[in-house]
Amino acid sequence: MSDETLPEGGDVARALLGQEPTLTAAEAAAKAGLPLREARRLWRTLGFPERGDERAYNEDDVAAIAAVSQVVTEGLIDFDLALNVVRGVGLSMARLADWEVGALIQRVEDAFVEDGGRGAAPTAAADWALERYGDRFEVILLYAWRRHLAAAVARIESTRAIDADPHTTDLTVGFADIVSFTALSNELSREKIGDVVEVFEARCGDVIAANGGRLIKSMGDAVLFVNADALGGFETAEGIIKVVGRDKRMPDVRIGLATGSVVMRLGDVFGPPVNLAARLTAVARRNRIIVDRETADLLPKDQIETRPLPARPMRGFGVMEPLTARRV
Known part of the structure; x- marks a missing residue:
């Protein structure tokens, strides 16, 4: 040169x-x-x-x-x-x-x-x-x-084959976040925390795509994804726990799933299921999947076991009874 x-x-x-x-x-x-x-x-x-x-x-x-x-x-x-x-x-x-x-x-x-x-x-x-x-x-x-x-x-x-409004449809929405990310950020160097976020995003993206879902957005310590059906959403959540939460080199994760009508605009999704999925992560234990009643009712009972947890207030939703979900 x-x-x-x-x-x-x-x-x-x-x-x-x-x-x-x-x-x-x-x-x-x-x-x-x-x-x-x-x-x-x-x-x-x-x-x-x-x-x-x-x-x-x-x-x-x-x-x-x-x-x-x-x-x-x-x-x-x-x-x-x-x-x-x-x-x-x-x-x-x-x-x-x-x-x-x-x-x-x-x-x-x-x-x-x-x-x-x-x-x-x-x-x-x-x-x-x-x-x-x-x-x-x-x-x-x-x-x-x-x-x-x-x-x-x-x-x-x-x-459009189901609904006249192409921007509104029923989906299962998933929200996965890293447990105690703020504390983790204070413990690790900037380079290390950057590596964790990069691996978390990459692995989540792979699992979401493999299970027919769509990664809507990544927020560093969390990802928002959607699947066309509840079982697909559960399998995506299960896969994220397997490749992130079960890896001893990675932090634990929590995942919430909610199903219902959402509005799709500008590459994003909006509606009660989006907010509820995020709220459900707050009550999820480490490396566990928490779902709402609508999602639980749609999961095949011969494959997935759901168990109700004590009812509790959910900001913006009143008192609700979340459920744990795990494979039989």
């Missing part, structure tokens, strides 16, 4: 975006055919700070703004719906970028130096990695998006 290809002055934008920023926000908006006010809203919704009158934009920014403008102009969606979609893109890509950098930066810097790069400047190393491997990561990104899009459409079709 020659000195001329190294980014100077820590210019991350030029190194990673591949173009000099030559346009102001007003100029970029005008070239994209969108009012400046709307262009600024798109920019903020993607999660980027405004740059005033600074020349901080390039032709790729124009192309992105123009693409949204054209879809709105052609009447497929209105601007508010476009903002909804853009918000999801921004949130997902921001997390993905942080995830990739956190996971790869040390290896990328080492490989950059091994290849003859001077020092281990993150910007120079990232530029080198993008030049060599960026197109392959883009293939994975597009492939995963298309696959997930196909799966999302299939879920909508399945829901």
Whole structure:
């Protein structure tokens, strides 16, 4: 790698975006055919700070703004719906970028130096990695998006076969969290606790997918997942306990399951079963599964044994009788 290809002055934008920023926000908006006010809203919704009158934009920014403008102009969606979609893109890509950098930066810097790069400047190393491997990561990104899009459409079709509202359906919702995570965080180093969270998320994700479920979101010390039926939810919960709670190198977990009608919006799920599943974890013993009555009634009695626990108040639900569930 020659000195001329190294980014100077820590210019991350030029190194990673591949173009000099030559346009102001007003100029970029005008070239994209969108009012400046709307262009600024798109920019903020993607999660980027405004740059005033600074020349901080390039032709790729124009192309992105123009693409949204054209879809709105052609009447497929209105601007508010476009903002909804853009918000999801921004949130997902921001997390993905942080995830990739956190996971790869040390290896990328080492490989950059091994290849003859001077020092281990993150910007120079990232530029080198993008030049060599960026197109392959883009293939994975597009492939995963298309696959997930196909799966999302299939879920909508399945829901519509049962209910006229594709956003509302009956699901079993699971909430799994690490026991005493705050205390654990105080005992372990930042590197160690990061490793625990990474392994917890990865193992939960594997189990959820293997049992036909869907990981809705991860919150570091907890995951929220859904399954189409109660038995699938139980088997997912059972699998998480097996690969996390039964591993002596990992902390214990608690899992709550609740079944009922949920609303699916913006990649998330909402409704009483979501809140109840989280509440049930608070009464679960270590490496145990606690379910609500609706879930218990749907579990096959010849495979799963449920036993009621003493009734107790559940915030937002009044007095309820949770049940333990275990395989016969």
